[in-house]
Amino acid sequence: MIRPAHSPSLTTYTLKQAIVLFIFCSVSAPSHALTIYTESWPPISYMADNKLTGMGVEIVQALQSKLDNKDAIQLVPWVRGYKALLDGPDVMLFSVGRSSEREKLMIMLGPIAISSTSVYTRKGNAKRLLALGDGIYKQAIGSYRGSIFADTAAKKGFSKIDLAPTPQITATKLMANRFDLWVDGSVVVASVLKEIGHSADEVEKVMTLDSLELYLAFSHQTPARTIQEWEEALIWLKKEGLFQKIHRKWLPNEAPPLEVNVLKPPA
Structure with missing residues (x-):
């Protein structure tokens, strides 16, 4: 059979399919998997009617929605979550108070509140x-x-x-x-x-x-690309006003912090 002159070859067609598939996967692929911990510290994070809720929880869930991240948020005693964060890898803990000592031990993204x-x-x-x-x-x-x-x-x-x-x-x-x-x-x-x-x-x-500034904290072994994705999501959340809406819901008498910082341990 003679293929019409304007018809793409099988090789060209397959190549185009591969390129489209690659772009689609690159754009829609979910973020890197994390073990996510928080503590019982209302109104930032706590259990109510057998459901995890709170200001910090809603912020993290909004970021997860933006990132297509479906990792479960686990409520654990503070000491357990903090130890896992330091031992790593791929652990996120919130909310973590910023200090000069902690900046040397973990990657911090925020702030999400000021106390x-x-x-x-x-x-x-x-x-x-x-x-x-x-x-x-x-x-x-x-x-x-x-x-x-x-x-x-x-x-x-x-x-x-x-x-x-x-x-x-x-x-x-x-x-x-x-x-x-x-x-x-x-x-x-x-x-x-x-x-x-x-x-x-x-x-x-x-x-x-x-x-005291409160942050999302990641174990220092967390890939740079993951940190960048969460940072971009937080910037988007604050730019679109969704962060401010959540913050006002839970902390109506406090001013929401609008800057976004990433604090990394020294190399």
Whole structure:
């Protein structure tokens, strides 16, 4: 059979098919698989009605939708998630407070929220505790194990830190008069208290120790291409206003951070 002059050859047709298929796969291929962890730290991440929810969870899910990433988000104790992040590879943990020490250990993408590291006490106690002057730093202060809040309290001079597995246990101890001081992130205090059956009106702030940016953290072995994909997705989320919408839903009294930073350990 004589093929018409304008008809492409079989070889040319197959080559064009291959090119189209390659382009399609390159564009639509899902992002690199990750093990994604978070902790119970409302309203950033927590379980409600047997469903994982929270501001950080919704942000990560929006990024996953953009990236066609279907990796499950697992709720685990903070110490377990943090250890997995450091041991790697291909682990993402949120939300992680930024510090100069952590910048050397992991890749950080964000910020997704800005909190403060603050010290709280039961309502009516702040004046008495502040009257101690430097003696306040000798008082027992509660925090949860492995947290940046415990680290910050130690750096600021608190010498007696009572460590618990979760912020909920720490808050319960404060309300049960086990100690008079509790250090945690300002954006979660009301939600943590609500989880244990108390309200924010039952505590008062004693002092603020530091400002704190919250990030998505990736193990340092994570491929550069994966980090770039998540960075581009976060830039898109903030540019389109979807990030701001989620942030206002959960933290209506806080300003959403609009910049996007990638912090990598030194080579």
